[in-house]
Amino acid sequence: MKEGPDIAHIASLIGDPARANMLTALMAGKALTPSELALEAGITVQTVSSHLGKLEHGGLLRLRKQGRHKYVSLANDDVAHVLEALMGLAAGMGHLRTRTGPKNAALRQARVCYNHLAGDKATRLFDSMMERGFLSLSDESLTLTPAGTRFVQDFGIDLAALEAKRTPVCRECLDWSERRSHLAGSLGRAMLHRIEELGWATRDPKTRVVGFTPRGAVGLEDLISRR
Known part of the structure; x- marks a missing residue:
């Protein structure tokens, strides 16, 4: 062709x-x-x-x-999504770099995927938002429901400001380590920023690891189970 x-x-x-x-x-x-x-x-x-x-x-x-x-x-974001998808494909086919020690576990737990949260914590949050009807997936288009709008606004996110931008508010991103989806788009970016703003977690400047404080871990668990 x-x-x-x-x-x-x-x-x-x-x-x-x-x-x-x-x-x-x-x-x-x-x-x-x-x-x-x-x-x-x-x-x-x-x-x-x-x-x-x-x-x-x-x-x-x-x-x-x-x-x-x-x-x-x-x-741009499109390049990041392609790279994350390739990481997922490589991981799924067993093409992994050998890493020893705690870094591997920390990366799988929570890390930065370009500008949003990835890893186990991120996929659990995404699954929870889907199960509670905060997100709706139709024809491969991910959107916030009215209940989801209230949820993110209660979390302190200015949704109107996100909707005014050209980038998609919600985007599904395949997590390379979990082989499940996490939340990307401007909302994914805003949620990671809010987590950092609350002092729940910080990024390791030398790696992609996002380290949660004990208070932050409890806060995220509350966010995952909040109705």
């Missing part, structure tokens, strides 16, 4: 091991410098420039300059 989207080009950009490592590092949602990405990829700073150029030209990365420094982030 010679017509239609060129998935081979995108696949070749992601498929290079060094570039895959850099893209995965950016899934923490934080902009990184070329030097930091070189360290993540295990390559030299001189080599990283060529990779970054290809990824930026391919529309996967966004490069910004601030003074003498250059910062790199994922181009």
Whole structure:
């Protein structure tokens, strides 16, 4: 087939091991410098420039300059969703990197997926919102119900501000470690921000792990069971 989207080009950009490592590092949602990405990829700073150029030209990365420094982030939410889906596919087929110690368990418990919460805690919250009728899935379109609107507003989220943006409010994202869905979209981002704002959890600056305080863990459990 010679017509239609060129998935081979995108696949070749992601498929290079060094570039895959850099893209995965950016899934923490934080902009990184070329030097930091070189360290993540295990390559030299001189080599990283060529990779970054290809990824930026391919529309996967966004490069910004601030003074003498250059910062790199994922181009948009769509790129993050593709990467998370690929992680889920790889995990489901047994293609996992070997990690030992508590980091693996912590990542599976709660982590950042670009700009929203992922892991066991996130999938349990999503399942609970579906079971309680706060979310409705129709024709692959995820929406908040009236009950869900009250739920998120009671949690302190300005839903009107989210609805005024161009990005989808609710989006389903397949969790690579749990193989179940968690909540993405502007609401997913807002809920993670609110969790951090309440002091329930903090992000590990060196990893994608989201660590919950004892009070935060209780608060999230209350949120999962709240009617």
